[in-house]
Every structure is written in structure tokens, then in C-alpha cells.
Amino acid sequence: MGVTKHDSYTAEQNRIAALCKVLGHPARIAILQKLLATDCCICRDFTDEIDLAQPTISRHLQELKAAGLIAGTIEGTSVSYCINPERWREVWTVLQSFLSVGTEGITSCCDVAAEQEQSK
């Protein structure tokens, strides 16, 4: 079916999943890394640097924009993109609260080593 049953989950679960989904493509990670490295504002440099057709890059940019992670402003013929700092910190907070739960004090009840051996 390919359609996720969002109604069955909590708002938080959907929020985390939606966020991770957007981050779940290397091209979008590459875009974000570049924006973070250049502090802000680039434009069609992505097309030069990433081995994807211009429309495909544009699509990924729109997806990041829809998720609120980046913003773009038109500057003459080109478009400047940058990280949305507020949202970026929010992402950090959301994921941190999820991930940090088990950072300390988790003891595995299963034999993880044996399990990993098994799956080879």
C-alpha cells in the first residue's frame, strides 16, 4: 500500500518520524551540510557540487523548505538558501530528547553479540 497509518501514532512519534524521513536522503544531508559549513546562503552551487540534475536538486530543496529546515529568498535571477536556525535548534531538541533516553544505563537483555554473529 505504501501509505503510512499516521492516525495510529502519537503526535510526537509522527513528528520524529517525519523529521527523520526528510533527513533520510544523502542529497538532503549534503545540502544541509553545505549550508551549515558556509554558515548560510548559497544558491545554485548545489547543482555544481551534487551529481543530480537541476530539477532534482530543486525538488530536494523544496522538501527541506516544506519541513521548515531551510528558507530561500529570491535575489535577482538566483535564489539564496539558508538554514532556518530556529527550526534547526528545534530539530536538535526533538531528536535529542528521543535519542538521549537510552544513552546511559541500558543493559541489553539479549545476547547482542550472538545475535550479530547469527545475522552474518
Added chain:
Amino acid sequence: MGVTKHDSYTAEQNRIAALCKVLGHPARIAILQKLLATDCCICRDFTDEIDLAQPTISRHLQELKAAGLIAGTIEGTSVSYCINPERWREVWTVLQSFLSVGTEGITSCCDVAAEQEQSK
């Protein structure tokens, strides 16, 4: 085409993206949250708690297992799953190093507020 061009990206970009992709589904987040909350080891409680058919749950479990996030050991008729603590901490580290880059000191060059207004 639906096929991602992994060759075009760095190992790190692919690693982050692959990880986020696994986390990009609410059912898998729900599973992980439950495992984190119960510290470890449950089994078919997922089927009771999550509104998905048993084979679908099983699939999600296999995906989490393939990503190394959880481990499962057979205990009689049932299977006990638990977080792989080592891998979990690794996830934490990988995502932290990516996300924390812009947590401080990012100044938006674009007018984010105007941008968000625009997209309404």
C-alpha cells in the same frame, strides 16, 4: 526512478541518511520508544499496542534489526527484542555531530519570517 544514487555522496552522508531513513517511520519510532521505556526485552507486545498487522510489525522489527538498532533472541515460542546499547550510543554520536554544527551562532541571511509567511 526511485533509486538513490549513493555513489555520489560521501560515506558519512550515506550513513546519516540511512540511519534517518530507518527512523523515518512512526511505527519504528513507537517500537524504539517502547523498548527504551521498558529498558529492554519485550516481544509480541508490539502487536497488541501498535495498530498494524503482525507481519507488518515483524517487517519493521527486521528493518530495525538490519540497521543494528535492536537485537532479538528466541525464547521458547516468542522472541525477545531489545535495544542494542552500543549501536544506540553510536547513533547518538553520529547524529549529534551532524546536528550540533549549527546549534549556536547561525545567523540567517534570508528573511525566514517573510519566507514562512510566503508559504502559507
Added chain:
DNA sequence: TGCTTATATAGCAATATTACGATTAATCAG
């Protein structure tokens, strides 16, 4: 106005993902 550049959108094809019902495999109780 017409040409060039930069970006977005439309349309399409291929592959991936999600989810289901049916079936299989394996263990336990009797």
C-alpha cells in the same frame, strides 16, 4: 523587445516502501 541565465514545475518511468492476507516454521502443552 528579444536573449540569456537561474530556478521551478509538469509529466513520466523505475524502483522502494508500506501493509495486508495466507502460509510456513518452530515451540510448547496435552
Added chain:
DNA sequence: CTGATTAATCGTAATATTGCTATATAAGCA
């Protein structure tokens, strides 16, 4: 051994994602 229970796998259908080419849009320049 038989039946019940638990979980994984198979086969299938629907939808989503990725990425391309072709086209549209919009701004700047001659």
C-alpha cells in the same frame, strides 16, 4: 503425535519516492 501459539516469510496491491527530460517562469541585460 496433535493442536495451539508465536513469529517470520511469501506474494500481492497500493502508494511514495527518486530522478530524468522538457517546459515554464522570472529577472537581468543588450
